[in-house]
Amino acid sequence: MRTLLFGIASFLTSGLLSVSWANETCENDLAKLDADFEGARISACFVEGDSFEIRIDPEDQPINPSPWYSFRVTPKQTGDLKVSIRYSYGKHRYRPKRSDDGRTWALIDAIYVRERQKGKRVVMTLEMGTEPFIVSAQELISGQAYESWEKGMVAKHPYLERVKIGNSVEGRPIYALKSTPSEPDSNREYVVLFGRQHPPELSGAFAMLAFVSTVFADTELATDFRNRFGIIAVSLMNPDGVANGNWRHNVNGKDLNRDWGPFTQPETQAAKKLLDDIADDPNSQLRLMLDFHSTKKNLFYTQTKKEKTKPEKFTARWLESADERFDYYDFSREERHQRSLPTSKNYSFGRFGAPSMTYEVGDETNRAAISRSAVVFAEEMMRILLSYDEDDLGKDKASRN
Ligand SMILES: [Zn+2]
Incomplete structure (x- = not known):
């Protein structure tokens, strides 16, 4: 198990509404990534063979460094998926959390998250089952x-x-x-x-x-x-x-x-x-x-x-x-x-x-x-x-x- 349970009460369900990043497809043979829900943030997404790189920008600058990211992974196969985040501004701050049901959240174990370039970039390995899941800087309360x-x-x-x-x-x-x-x-x-x-x-x-x-x-x-x-x-x-x-x-x-x-x-x-x-x-x-x-x-x-x-x-x-x-x-x-x-x-x-x-x-x-x-x-x-x-x-x- 790659996640540590957090125990968030179930009334904190995240409503999934369509808002930001109506993008071109970001997918490869392993998975598809999207930001088509309330609270999501992907500024740009790049496919690099079997892995993905996401760029995260702030809404404007200058800004207090609270680099928010939130995206959904839809697996096409089971197994591991490598996703890296590159911050165009600021550096990594929030430990990634994962939700498989949109209601309960778990911290992704630190051994699957690696900071690079003094926190400008973060590489994570995500375990994929058959169902979509969300990876987010913090839990979502919409x-x-x-x-x-x-x-x-x-x-x-x-x-x-x-x-x-x-x-x-x-x-x-x-x-x-x-x-x-x-x-x-x-x-x-x-x-x-x-x-x-x-x-x-x-x-x-x-x-x-x-x-x-x-x-x-x-x-x-x-x-x-x-x-x-x-x-x-x-x-x-x-x-x-x-x-x-x-x-x-x-x-x-x-x-x-x-x-x-x-x-x-x-x-x-x-x-x-x-x-x-x-x-x-x-x-x-x-x-x-x-x-x-x-x-x-x-x-x-x-x-x-x-x-x-x-x-x-x-x-x-x-x-x-x-x-x-x-x-x-x-x-x-x-x-x-x-x-x-x-x-x-x-x-x-x-x-x-x-x-x-x-x-x-x-x-x-x-x-x-x-x-x-x-x-x-x-x-x-x-x-x-x-x-x-x-x-x-x-x-x-x-x-x-
Ligand atoms: Zn504040």
């Missing part, structure tokens, strides 16, 4: 998969709404899952969650799915929490980038997490409007903003300890109490005082003074550990926010606009 997951959540939990908050550049709807506090006449306190601004950042997406499922569960803690706090979760901020297999940007070539301030893109404008609604309501307060991403290792970008947040000291209390509950997930707190960088974190803290963080998960962090720890982070988030007295926090509408 727009369709988010849609069915969100609809399933709403069907299960009557207190949840699925609200359209805007459209992407290519006209894909952007949705939020939302719960409203059950005591609507009192102070309305909100937690807002964002994800998938950067398409390849699947490890962060897994954390967000587990986190959101925990805060929208029927546990006593989550029920108490939702009685007091509203929760708004936008799991797929960049649906075009995900559909097109982009490395980082939306289809206008913009890094969405550098647009919180200028707000030049419809995706970030939709998010801003959501925050405007909180700011414009004299009874509403933002208590926490989390934005889920991926990077080399697990970490949280936070405010500095000197920057006063409201609620005060939430970040330290939260991260410490979560850390006490597990030994399988290492992470660090990275304090960042960079108010000029127009990220969701800096915007949210600058406008509301609420703790605002980038929840970063390592690219290759064990998937089960991501989900387990995200459940703990969600539980501790709820427990600690509930520990602050609503009256002490009060209503602070100064410097909102």
Whole structure:
């Protein structure tokens, strides 16, 4: 067996839609390669005798090096197939994963993957049976998969709404899952969650799915929490980038997490409007903003300890109490005082003074550990926010606009 099982829950099915690379045939006697599904990326494909070479380009340049690739192999014979990837920009970053059913994914064993030319090129040997399979930089969670997951959540939990908050550049709807506090006449306190601004950042997406499922569960803690706090979760901020297999940007070539301030893109404008609604309501307060991403290792970008947040000291209390509950997930707190960088974190803290963080998960962090720890982070988030007295926090509408 050349693969190591990962264990991704089956609700993360990848919807296979036709989008990118409507190419000339790339096939030989052994197999056919294609990129005819949502999230696929092959920029060019070359047949070299029995093997293939794929070129991977970013959507535009310059760009943060998150070289995304995703392609399907349809075998014509059983046996081994050699496929190499050549990056025109950046170098190899994501360990290849394979799915034989479009739902479950396995890491391709490292002994079948060889980096060449300092990571500019990667050669992999793929074991072929009789059925097509997908090889991808990270697992696929398509727009369709988010849609069915969100609809399933709403069907299960009557207190949840699925609200359209805007459209992407290519006209894909952007949705939020939302719960409203059950005591609507009192102070309305909100937690807002964002994800998938950067398409390849699947490890962060897994954390967000587990986190959101925990805060929208029927546990006593989550029920108490939702009685007091509203929760708004936008799991797929960049649906075009995900559909097109982009490395980082939306289809206008913009890094969405550098647009919180200028707000030049419809995706970030939709998010801003959501925050405007909180700011414009004299009874509403933002208590926490989390934005889920991926990077080399697990970490949280936070405010500095000197920057006063409201609620005060939430970040330290939260991260410490979560850390006490597990030994399988290492992470660090990275304090960042960079108010000029127009990220969701800096915007949210600058406008509301609420703790605002980038929840970063390592690219290759064990998937089960991501989900387990995200459940703990969600539980501790709820427990600690509930520990602050609503009256002490009060209503602070100064410097909102
Ligand atoms: Zn990111």
